[in-house]
Amino acid sequence: MENAIEVKGLAKYFSNFRAVESIDFHVKKGEIFGFLGPSGSGKTTTIKILTGQLDPTVGEAFVFGEKVSKLKNSNARKRFGVLTDNSGLYVRLSIFDNLKLYCQLYDLPISKIDEALGFVNLKEASKKKVSELSKGMMQRVLLARAILHEPELLFLDEPTSALDPVNTLHIYEGLRALNKKGTTIFLTTHDMHEADTLCDRVAFLNKGKIQLMDEPRNLKKQYADSTITMELTNDEQVTIRKDAAGAEAMYQLMMENRLVTVHSNEPTLGDIFVRVTGGELV
Ligand SMILES: Nc1ncnc2c1ncn2[C@@H]1O[C@H](COP(=O)(O)OP(=O)(O)OP(=O)(O)O)[C@@H](O)[C@H]1O
Numbered sequence: 001m002e003n004a005i006e007v008k009g010l011a012k013y014f015s016n017f018r019a020v021e022s023i024d025f026h027v028k029k030g031e032i033f034g035f036l037g038p039s040g041s042g043k044t045t046t047i048k049i050l051t052g053q054l055d056p057t058v059g060e061a062f063v064f065g066e067k068v069s070k071l072k073n074s075n076a077r078k079r080f081g082v083l084t085d086n087s088g089l090y091v092r093l094s095i096f097d098n099l100k101l102y103c104q105l106y107d108l109p110i111s112k113i114d115e116a117l118g119f120v121n122l123k124e125a126s127k128k129k130v131s132e133l134s135k136g137m138m139q140r141v142l143l144a145r146a147i148l149h150e151p152e153l154l155f156l157d158e159p160t161s162a163l164d165p166v167n168t169l170h171i172y173e174g175l176r177a178l179n180k181k182g183t184t185i186f187l188t189t190h191d192m193h194e195a196d197t198l199c200d201r202v203a204f205l206n207k208g209k210i211q212l213m214d215e216p217r218n219l220k221k222q223y224a225d226s227t228i229t230m231e232l233t234n235d236e237q238v239t240i241r242k243d244a245a246g247a248e249a250m251y252q253l254m255m256e257n258r259l260v261t262v263h264s265n266e267p268t269l270g271d272i273f274v275r276v277t278g279g280e281l282v
Contacts, residue, residue, distance in 0.1 A: 003062075004029045004153050004184040005050060010059035011208075012045050019045045021208040022059070029152075032175070032185040034195040036269070037205035038279065043188035044084070046205075047157050050186070051082050063153065078106070081151035083142050083159055091131040095122065095141050098130060099148060106149040116144035119174045121167055135162040143171065147178065154178070156187045160194060172197060192270035202269065206277040216269055223272045224265070231261040239265070 005027040012020040020042040027033040035043050048054035050061055052071035061068045066076045089098050099113045117123045120140035125133075133141065139162045146154060159175075160168045175198060179185055189195055195202050196216050203213040212219065228246065229239045230253065238253075240246035253259045267275070 002029050003027060004031075004064060005033075005186060006062040006065075007046075007050075008060045010046070010049065010061055011057050012042070012049060012054065013057045018208050020049075023205075023208075023210050025203055025210060025213060027184060027186055029184050030179070030182060031200045032179050032187065032198050034199035034202040035186065035188045035205060036190065036192065036195050036202050036273065037188075038190055041205045042208040043190075043205060044157055047082070047084065047155050047186070047188060051080070051084075051155055052077070078149065079151055080153040080155060081146035081149065082155045082157075083139075083146040084155075084157045085142075089130045089138075089141065089145075092129060094127050094129055095133075095144075096126040098141070099145060102145055102148050108149055112148055112150075113144075116148045119147060120144045121170050136164060136167060139163060140167065140171075151183065153184045153186070156185060158189055159187065160189075160191070168194075192268060192273060196269050204273055204276060206273075206279060211276050212272070219269065219272050220266045223267045223275065225267070227265045229263045229265055230259055231263075232258045233260055234258070 003026045007023060007025050010020060010023050011018065023046070035046060037043050045054065049056050050063060050068060052068050055069065063071060064076045064079060071077050090101070095117070096113060099116065100110060103110055103112060113126070114123065117126055120143050122137065122140050122144065125137060130138070130141065139159070143156070143159060146156070160171055163171065175185060187198065199216060201213065201215050202219070204211045214222075226242045227239050228242060228250070229237055230250065231237055232253065238249070240249050250259070
């Protein structure tokens with residue numbers, strides 16, 4: 001499969017501070033790739049480099065096979081959409097009028113606005129001025145703008161950080177639907193549950209370095225502790241290993257009709273992150 005993004009030995013220094021250090025990864029076309037890390041780990045810096053907003057200090061990055069340094073003047077730019085907290089919206093204009101400007105810029109029919117606002121659950125607020133929006137509404141307008149031109153590749157910097165649970169689930173559904181239609185998604189988050197729910201593959205970023213990269217289910221298998229916890233009729237919890245002795249113990253409990261629930265003790269991505277980095281997720 002062709003790669004949408006390729007990154008080789010990429011680093012970004014701000015004076016002597018190393019925000020991103022020597023990272024290598026690729027994102028295949030059609031993937032949802034999660035770039036995970038705590039606050040300050042270098043996620044936004046990487047997105048800014050990949051979208052041509054910042055130059056790397058060392059290394060190379062390619063989007064659709066084109067060097068990111070050349071994206072500013074290239075057709076490749078029209079093939080991706082970006083959601084960052086850098087709004088660039090006109091605060092005195094309504095949501096609709098802001099998106100209309102984008103339609104004109106990208107030569108899109110105005111009908112796209114309704115579609116994009118439906119995607120972010122904001123159809124009914126389309127006449128509201130941007131200056132009157134809550135943080136979560138603003139984030140959804142920016143997401144609507146990022147998808148307006150139906151990009152092949154979406155860069156999303158913490159796309160649900162300001163959203164309530166209902167809108168978060170709505171956006172997850174929308175992103176899955178977009179991905180099914182072929183959109184590649186590069187997503188940063190510090191929300192490990194979000195990453196687990198959405199991503200085909202994830203990279204753990206810590207202090208500017210990639211520490212682990214794989215499919216969430218492979219990571220969970222790799223770091224599984226091979227135990228099962230059972231809850232019994234007297235509210236007691238019993239943990240057994242997944243071996244012959246464990247099977248015998250479970251069999252006994254079932255024969256005695258004492259078993260209520262069974263949980264396989266898989267680690268979460270958050271547990272794995274903390275184990276691998278020795279750090280905390282902020
Ligand atoms: N323009 C800049 N000048 C100096 N340091 C910077 C600059 N931009 C980012 N940094 C530093 O680089 C590091 C990585 O920042 P970055 O914004 O990429 O982190 P992040 O993982 O996106 O964090 P968050 O989740 O809080 O947004 C931080 O220590 C930050 O202070």
